[in-house]
Amino acid sequence: MTMKQKFGLSCALLGAIGLTSAADAAEQITFVSQGGAYQQAQTVAILDPSAKKLGITINQDSIPDAWPAIKTQVGSGKPIWDVVDTPTGNCLRGGEQGLIEKLDFSKIPNGAAMPEAYRSPYSVSYEFYSSVLSYSQKTFPKDAPNSWADFWDVKKFPGRRALRNHPFATLEAALMADGVAPDKLYPLDVDRAFKKLEEIKPHITVWWTSGAQSAQLLNDGEVDMEMAWNGRVSAVAKEGAKVAFTYNQGILQSTSLCILKGAPNLATAVKFLNEAVDPVHQANLPLNIDYGPGNPKAFETGVIKPERAAQLPSEPANAAKQALMSYAWWSSPAGEAAEKRWASFMQK
Amino acid sequence: MLALVSPALLVILALIVLPVGWLAWQSIYHDGFTLENYRRVFTEEIYWRSFALTFEISLAVTLIALLLGYPVAYLANAVPKGWSILILSLVVLPFWTSVLVRAYAWLALLQRTGVINQFLRYLDVISEPLALVHNTFGTVVATVHILLPFMVLPLYATMQKIPGDLMQAGASLGASPSLTFFRVFLPLSLPGVLAGCTMVFVLCLGFYITPELLGGGRTVMVSMLVSRNVELYNQFGAASAVAVVLFASVLLIFFAVSRFISLDRVLGQK
Numbered sequence: 160m161t162m163k164q165k166f167g168l169s170c171a172l173l174g175a176i177g178l179t180s181a182a183d184a185a186e187q188i189t190f191v192s193q194g195g196a197y198q199q200a201q202t203v204a205i206l207d208p209s210a211k212k213l214g215i216t217i218n219q220d221s222i223p224d225a226w227p228a229i230k231t232q233v234g235s236g237k238p239i240w241d242v243v244d245t246p247t248g249n250c251l252r253g254g255e256q257g258l259i260e261k262l263d264f265s266k267i268p269n270g271a272a273m274p275e276a277y278r279s280p281y282s283v284s285y286e287f288y289s290s291v292l293s294y295s296q297k298t299f300p301k302d303a304p305n306s307w308a309d310f311w312d313v314k315k316f317p318g319r320r321a322l323r324n325h326p327f328a329t330l331e332a333a334l335m336a337d338g339v340a341p342d343k344l345y346p347l348d349v350d351r352a353f354k355k356l357e358e359i360k361p362h363i364t365v366w367w368t369s370g371a372q373s374a375q376l377l378n379d380g381e382v383d384m385e386m387a388w389n390g391r392v393s394a395v396a397k398e399g400a401k402v403a404f405t406y407n408q409g410i411l412q413s414t415s416l417c418i419l420k421g422a423p424n425l426a427t428a429v430k431f432l433n434e435a436v437d438p439v440h441q442a443n444l445p446l447n448i449d450y451g452p453g454n455p456k457a458f459e460t461g462v463i464k465p466e467r468a469a470q471l472p473s474e475p476a477n478a479a480k481q482a483l484m485s486y487a488w489w490s491s492p493a494g495e496a497a498e499k500r501w502a503s504f505m506q507k
Numbered sequence: 508m509l510a511l512v513s514p515a516l517l518v519i520l521a522l523i524v525l526p527v528g529w530l531a532w533q534s535i536y537h538d539g540f541t542l543e544n545y546r547r548v549f550t551e552e553i554y555w556r557s558f559a560l561t562f563e564i565s566l567a568v569t570l571i572a573l574l575l576g577y578p579v580a581y582l583a584n585a586v587p588k589g590w591s592i593l594i595l596s597l598v599v600l601p602f603w604t605s606v607l608v609r610a611y612a613w614l615a616l617l618q619r620t621g622v623i624n625q626f627l628r629y630l631d632v633i634s635e636p637l638a639l640v641h642n643t644f645g646t647v648v649a650t651v652h653i654l655l656p657f658m659v660l661p662l663y664a665t666m667q668k669i670p671g672d673l674m675q676a677g678a679s680l681g682a683s684p685s686l687t688f689f690r691v692f693l694p695l696s697l698p699g700v701l702a703g704c705t706m707v708f709v710l711c712l713g714f715y716i717t718p719e720l721l722g723g724g725r726t727v728m729v730s731m732l733v734s735r736n737v738e739l740y741n742q743f744g745a746a747s748a749v750a751v752v753l754f755a756s757v758l759l760i761f762f763a764v765s766r767f768i769s770l771d772r773v774l775g776q777k
Contacts, residue, residue, distance in 0.1 A: 227737050319619070324724040365641045366724025380620045381641075502735060506553045506727055 186427045187216035188241040193414075194221030197390075197448060201244075201286075204443035209434040215427055225249065229419060233258040238419040241428040242435075244285055247486040248327075250417035254281030255490065260418040260425065267433040273454055276483060282415035283436050284453035286444060287473035289411050289481060290328035293377060293392040293404035294384040304384055306408050307336035311355070313362050318383030320359070321376050324366035326501040327489065328410040329356070331482055332386060335408050341482035349497045353504055366505065377402050389472050390449040409481040411472055413453060445471050527754070534747035544748035554732065554749070561729045564643065564718075565711035568650045569658075572707050573700065575651070576658035580699075583659070584666040591663075598659045606653060610720045613649040614640060617721075641723030649717045654710055658703040665699025666692075698768050705764045709757050729753050 190206065192198045198221050210217045222228055225245040230253075232238040243249075253259035259281045264271040270283040277284040292310055294303055295318075304316050310332070322329055331344055333355040339348070364382055367373045373387040378395045392404045416435060418428045434440065441452035442462035451473030452458070458468055458475065468474045472481070488494050534544050548554045583594040601609060616622050617640035624636040639645055669692060677687035715730040722728075729749060736746035 224738055230743075364638075364723065368719060368724065372720070375614075379618060381618050502727075502732075503551075503553045505724065506556050 185216055187218060188424045188427050188431055189218045189220060189239060190242045191220045191222060191225060191240050192244040193223055200447035201444060204447050205435050205440045208440055209431060213430055213434055229253055229258055233420050238421055240419050241422040241424050242416055242418055242431060244414050244416055247282055247413050247415040248489050250282035250415050251279055251486050251490040253417065258420050260420050260422065266429050269433050269436045272456065277453065282417040283432065284413040285416045286453050287411055287413045287451035289389045289406060289409040289472035290386050291389050291404040291406060291409040292384065293387045293402060295380060296401040296403055298383040305405050307332045310384060311336040311359050319364040320362050321365040321367055321382040321385035322363055323386055324368045324505065326498050328386065328412065328484065330497060331410045341408060344482055345485045345488045346493060347488065347497065393449045406472065406477045406480050409472065410484055411478060411481045412484045530747045531751050533744055534751050537744045544744045547745060548748050548752055557727050557729050557732050561712055564647060564728065565708050567647050568654060568711045569704050569708045571651045572655050572658040573704060576655055576662055576703065580659045580662035580666055583663050595663065598656050602656060606716050609653060610649055610717050613645065613721060617645050640721055643726050645721040646718045646726050649721050650711060650714055653717065654707045657706040657710060661702040661706065662699040665696050669695045701764065701768055709760060712753060712757060
């Protein structure tokens with residue numbers, strides 16, 4: 160190496176060190192969510208206000224399915240993300256596998272104030288959505304299907320149907336169709352659920368794999384009723400399609416915030432996590448998108464008008480009609496076995 | 508010589524050999540040496556069902572692409588230069604549209620309220636919409652559309668090299684046009700047929716987006732098993748094992764084909 164090269168290299172190194180320390184001075188985190196309209200909405204409602212209030216920089220990244228990336232990043236020993244917004248099950252499973260930091264709730268007062276069912280040692284509920292029974296109002300102008308038993312009743316409600324190609328919420332729906340009460344679902348009777356699913360299987364036209372696909376099926380009239388996420392149905396309805404849904408026997412699901420094990424900006428990440436579930440920020444989310452706040456205190460802030468609240472999945476009266484998904488059960492060995500069984504069920 | 512090619516070798520090592528090696532390693536090593544992943548691939552029903560379905564679909568797609576592609580290549584070869592450029596560009600044009608867009612386009616054409624069903628109902632040919640998509644049929648149609656250029660181009664390249672004099676010689680000896688085609692042209696075009704079929708078959712084995720979007724969830728091809736093992740079950744080892752078996756089958760096919768024609772030809776080098 161010549162003198163000149165050495166000089167150049169040292170300058171580059173010094174520059175790099177200078178950059179990192181400058182960045183440290185202004186605290187920052189990297190926050191990851193699922194992209195699209197949803198991430199846009201939370202940027203306006205939660206991320207920008209939190210960054211401003213805490214005086215930190217929030218770098219954003221997005222990925223439709225964070226789980227494989229969490230596993231590889233933490234596995235490599237050098238994660239680049241700090242906070243992830245991901246289905247709660249990923250946080251729990253990640254926590255058990257040593258991929259997710261255990262939270263100290265004394266530093267997260269906003270989270271500590273939330274109901275216990277809405278948090279875990281590794282995560283805090285961030286927003287709620289619901290797997291609901293949706294239908295075409297053209298096919299069912301009156302006497303619309305209103306329960307999973309109706310969905311299974313192909314004589315009384317003839318028509319083409321779709322379900323999600325995933326056991327989450329589908330097994331719960333099958334059990335409710337078989338007469339299990341929404342609050343008595345867990346631990347799931349997996350055999351009974353699959354037996355009930357076999358009944359409806361010949362009548363399922365499409366097993367959808369993405370939210371966009373479910374919306375398209377309903378919008379194009381490809382199916383007459385399906386299980387779909389409430390936000391997808393209301394988006395289609397807003398664009399003029401004659402479709403509706405019921406929260407009755409919906410399966411209330413959440414994404415949660417969790418922090419990657421060994422996150423580069425751990426302390427700032429914890430501060431942000433607390434701020435992100437602040438009731439007022441949380442109340443701003445449903446003003447931008449059809450998802451419910453993860454913190455129920457948001458409904459007491461007065462920010463969400465009553466008629467708006469009535470449309471949201473986690474509004475207390477709506478939540479009471481639904482089953483709250485137990486991510487703890489799904490990440491248990493029995494839950495994982497049920498997930499694996501799904502693949503063979505689909506291919507039989 | 509070695510000094511000249513060594514940078515290229517390094518690139519191949521870094522981009523191909525290492526990742527594939529890592530993949531293979533993951534499939535046999537997880538907290539110790541294990542063949543469990545392979546045992547599952549070879550004994551569990553869902554795996555071999557998927558492999559069987561994937562080979563069936565690939566075979567169907569290859570045959571249909573050959574039946575559709577041969578006349579097109581033949582025509583492009585027979586007409587004057589200007590016309591053949593037009594024909595070939597029509598074949599290649601869809602290349603510039605993303606696979607995803609083309610899959611959705613087929614959805615718009617084939618679904619219950621799609622163009623084809625609406626048209627047939629308008630003509631009163633059918634009273635109930637036909638199930639053209641969300642099944643194996645829809646998957647095959649869209650896959651053929653996407654892979655057709657890989658059939659037409661090698662066929663055209665081979666046909667271009669068949670000397671026209673041979674046809675004339677055949678004709679001057681009194682053979683009818685169909686006889687010269689079957690006795691002279693067709694045998695000479697067989698290397699192109701083999702090349703095109705190999706390309707289409709091998710590419711089809713790894714198809715993912717089309718069966719995912721148009722298969723209705725029941726058409727589970729091997730690539731979908733790989734993604735599902737990672738996304739749903741978080742089993743990188745199992746996913747690697749499936750990928751390795753698929754990779755090995757592709758190599759095996761290439762090896763078998765190379766016994767008949769030079770591989771350069773399949774890959775379009777000559």
